[in-house]
Amino acid sequence: MSLRHALLGLLTAGPASGYDLLKLFEISLANVWPATQSQVYAELNRLADAGLVKVAAEGPRGRKEYVLDERGLAELRHWLTDVPPAGNPRNEMLLRVFFLGQVEPDRARAFLRAQGERAAAQHERLNAIREVAAGDDDLAVYGRLALEWGLRASAMQRDWAEWAEEQLAEAAAARARPA
Amino acid sequence: MSLRHALLGLLTAGPASGYDLLKLFEISLANVWPATQSQVYAELNRLADAGLVKVAAEGPRGRKEYVLDERGLAELRHWLTDVPPAGNPRNEMLLRVFFLGQVEPDRARAFLRAQGERAAAQHERLNAIREVAAGDDDLAVYGRLALEWGLRASAMQRDWAEWAEEQLAEAAAARARPA
DNA sequence: AAACTCATGTAAAGTGTTACATGATTAT
DNA sequence: ATAATCATGTAACACTTTACATGAGTTT
Known part of the structure; x- marks a missing residue:
């Protein structure tokens, strides 16, 4: 509630x-x-x-x-x-990741790339807000803490998506030249 | 759905x-x-x-x-x-951060510390899972991508909470010795 | 015999989304 | 006059949680 x-x-x-x-x-x-x-x-x-x-x-x-x-x-x-904060928020993106093996590798990599781009765009958007965010009332001060969280979260997701895409690319390469 | x-x-x-x-x-x-x-x-x-x-x-x-x-x-x-993934998941923790100005500074800092500890514990828990996670079927491979996301997310939240707590401490110090 | 696990279902309450509906006041 | 904005409300549907209810098979 x-x-x-x-x-x-x-x-x-x-x-x-x-x-x-x-x-x-x-x-x-x-x-x-x-x-x-x-x-x-x-x-x-x-x-x-x-x-x-x-x-x-x-x-x-x-x-x-x-x-x-x-x-x-x-x-x-x-x-x-x-009141202890409720723990596990659902994550639809990760749910999809779990089942990405059900589509062709190219599509799986495209999915991850799209997530990375999405996160990068979000990061830029928040960065633009940071540059104009003024005020020293409580809501502004604490709002900036929340904004920083968003910046770090979007950067993390962007980097993770890039990393994950590479992982898949490497796995594909390994399959192409078997031992 | x-x-x-x-x-x-x-x-x-x-x-x-x-x-x-x-x-x-x-x-x-x-x-x-x-x-x-x-x-x-x-x-x-x-x-x-x-x-x-x-x-x-x-x-x-x-x-x-x-x-x-x-x-x-x-x-x-x-x-x-x-199907394009739904965007904005709610974040109860951040909602609280917005209104943290309504409680005494000590309590606000304690809240952030608790969040950091929580995230650190989550990180350890996931790290333990990583060390035993085996298997090279699709669900295991993609499950590990999801696990890595969790590791990065919990590390990010832990570091952010530490940073945020410092911000508040600095702000409090600045108020204690006014110009 | 008792306790535990397997196995499925229903009902009620809370929360959230989308669409519909209405009307007053202000600006062009 | 017309359009935009201000302002509140209702209804239907979807999803989630919690609790209740029941019974078959298995283990101790």
């Missing part, structure tokens, strides 16, 4: 409507915890029912401005340090 | 019952694509209905032995190379 905590976390920066939060998701949490419009509005209603947030004001088009309640902040802090 | 493809993939190694497949999940795919008993049995029935697998034999306690159908293999190959 981390969407709940993502919303509580964003509300620490100040009051916001569902619409505002949705945009905050897009610009700040898109790569870490994406959420859809349906989800956000529904969860905000649940949070209000549970007393973790409150509707502070109602605006123009039925706009509801939510503020973080004391209990919501307590719940966020509790989650941050006391 | 990757559970489906995981099952098809495991069935390329030969006929198996739901019970067998469940154990294969535990030993080979647990870190990549975990699945529960309920899921496996239900999905096998759906796969049989869709004609991607067939019940080849029925054994003792209602045991049903499934074999991969030609159409199932075609579906697996199609998924492996033609």
Whole structure:
């Protein structure tokens, strides 16, 4: 139930409507915890029912401005340090790797090359963000830690894919000239 | 719908019952694509209905032995190379990092230290597996590529957590002796 | 006989995605 | 006036987890 905590976390920066939060998701949490419009509005209603947030004001088009309640902040802090993070995230890319022996070697190598290029592109994209990322508020400081994680992760995946492709190429070469 | 493809993939190694497949999940795919008993049995029935697998034999306690159908293999190959992999996996750890400013600096650093230790332990665990991982069938060869990914990922996370902790320590030191 | 393993299934609840639906306000 | 943006909500479907339920065969 981390969407709940993502919303509580964003509300620490100040009051916001569902619409505002949705945009905050897009610009700040898109790569870490994406959420859809349906989800956000529904969860905000649940949070209000549970007393973790409150509707502070109602605006123009039925706009509801939510503020973080004391209990919501307590719940966020509790989650941050006391709740053990869930372990194994699924990895579709690796699942495919396991079964890559089912397609021709050329296709398998092409797959790995594509993954490497994908990771390299992601790395470039994040690098561009780093160069413009300013601010010294908490969200900016900790956001930069997360950004650095992304940079290291994409570099790792890029290098791994290159290495893996070579492994396959070597294995193919070994098969071509048997002992 | 990757559970489906995981099952098809495991069935390329030969006929198996739901019970067998469940154990294969535990030993080979647990870190990549975990699945529960309920899921496996239900999905096998759906796969049989869709004609991607067939019940080849029925054994003792209602045991049903499934074999991969030609159409199932075609579906697996199609998924492996033609279907673009879904991008953004959620990352609960990073979501917490974003909001780490909400707890005292000591607790934030402790969180990062715990993540680093966790990753280091994971790295050791995988390293131990590498040393005993034998076999030159496809699943073993490609399994080792996946293992190497895990080793690199855990090393990356361990190093990142150390770096991040230092960043926070430096920031705290800077605040202690203001200009 | 009791305990364990093998073997499959159903049901409920939580979470996430996609599509549909509606209407108010602001900008061109 | 028209289009774009703001703003919220509902419904259907898919996937995952947890718990419940049952029974056959095997080992001690």
